[in-house]
Amino acid sequence: MKAYEEREIKRVFLVACGGSSALMYPSKYLLDHEAETITAEVYSSNEFIHRNPKTLNEQALVILCSHKGKTPETTEAAKFAKSKGALTVALMYVESDFTVNYSWAPAGTKEQYSEIMNYAVLYRLSLGLLYVKEGNKKYEKLLNSLNNLGTSFEKAKVEYEEVAREYAKSVKEEEVIYTMASGANFGVAYTWIHSHAIHAGEFFHGPFEIVDKNVPFILLKGLDETRPLEERAETFLPQYTDKVHVLDAAKLDLSDLDEEMRGYLAPMVLNYILRLHAVALAEERNHPLETRRYMFKVPY
């Protein structure tokens, strides 16, 4: 917070790769929706370095995230941002002005959530900035709600553990399962490893041509202002495919979260439920989530 007070900040760059990049989308949504003067952008680390945005200077805040700090591109991006005079904050083990540790635990375990999990830290950094710079009063509501997130996760688990197992059985032979979402939830769709994420709005301008009776979709429905886009996809899909699985945050008990914060926090709960599905599918296929052909195995 002190670092925020000490300098003018006009621009936020959210920089990471792959799954860590997907974590950044809700924070971008929050900043887009709440910030009066500060603009935010998500970049893949290497693109960020080479694109070399001209607004990357001492008035920029660069937030980086690299799971276990194992992503060389993100470490490079942190150095690059520092060399341009930007204020840098890194989630875990990346060289920067500030390093924040976050908790991480295997999917579906009780420890997978807490106010220091990665999404939560990113939100605190983003809304904290608006609290300091623009007097945004929602920061306190966010902190309170993050404290209660664990309870919401537990309730969601009770609701969805069996659903996930049943679903995994029904789709274990599928090669591809598309995911869809919009707004703050799009990043969650992007983390699904069995396919490609389709933006629920863009869907109707090209991608929907892939829909066929046997093409499976998981549709995420969040609680932010873009929910009508997800609802529109929900109306269309069942007319042309028999394989639609909807995960709807409105059907969850989120009463422990401040009402005004639910739109922003829904992606975290949806992510939790989607991970339950991924774990169930991995078990059903006897193919652990961590199995990789190339990552960390061959030079690239």
Added chain:
Amino acid sequence: MKAYEEREIKRVFLVACGGSSALMYPSKYLLDHEAETITAEVYSSNEFIHRNPKTLNEQALVILCSHKGKTPETTEAAKFAKSKGALTVALMYVESDFTVNYSWAPAGTKEQYSEIMNYAVLYRLSLGLLYVKEGNKKYEKLLNSLNNLGTSFEKAKVEYEEVAREYAKSVKEEEVIYTMASGANFGVAYTWIHSHAIHAGEFFHGPFEIVDKNVPFILLKGLDETRPLEERAETFLPQYTDKVHVLDAAKLDLSDLDEEMRGYLAPMVLNYILRLHAVALAEERNHPLETRRYMFKVPY
């Protein structure tokens, strides 16, 4: 230009859907790379409306594009932006402060290019803004190069017409052909209708796990600062798949274009070549490019 002079502009929103949205990416790249104070963002029309960015106000310029003006979401987005006091410019038939017509012609025809084609108009609007607001001197170079673009397209056609036909024959049975690019060229990859575009940088953080001996890729290599990302993909791919087709702007005769402009204009030439491939593939499959299952055919 006069409208630019009359008001302060801090933020550019590039708003469209599907293929028209893909046209916006090069302009975003240019603005990121050149603009000292103005920030730019690409949004799908419906997401833009519902996300309702707080920086959308009278200091915002909203550039919209809808091919033949047939996209209701984009028409809505124009109205929405106007209601927020933004300066709006629409490419073709959308209600806004200014409407610019652009030329369009079937792929591969001589008429498919000119300084009033869609990409060109978007560049002129973007760099024109920086010329007025920040005294960016490259605007004149851009105008000269756009005048010569037709010649570059003609030369590319001579070079690639036969290549495209041969390629189409070799992949006509493929269900999916992935496209890859980075920087200013990513939008071009996105327009490829037979598959999903993969960002050449993000590729190494998840998507590369889909690579297999029989999975076909078209890799676009542009001339902007992110070329090293595309080169890295070019090194990796042939080790694990036999089906890599590279379209490299560096191998084209672009001598009619200002050297400093070639990175920005490469996507336009790559788009032209990629369209030659799409047309050849459509002929080979006897399946016209315009065939749709749902678009403009069913309610959605």
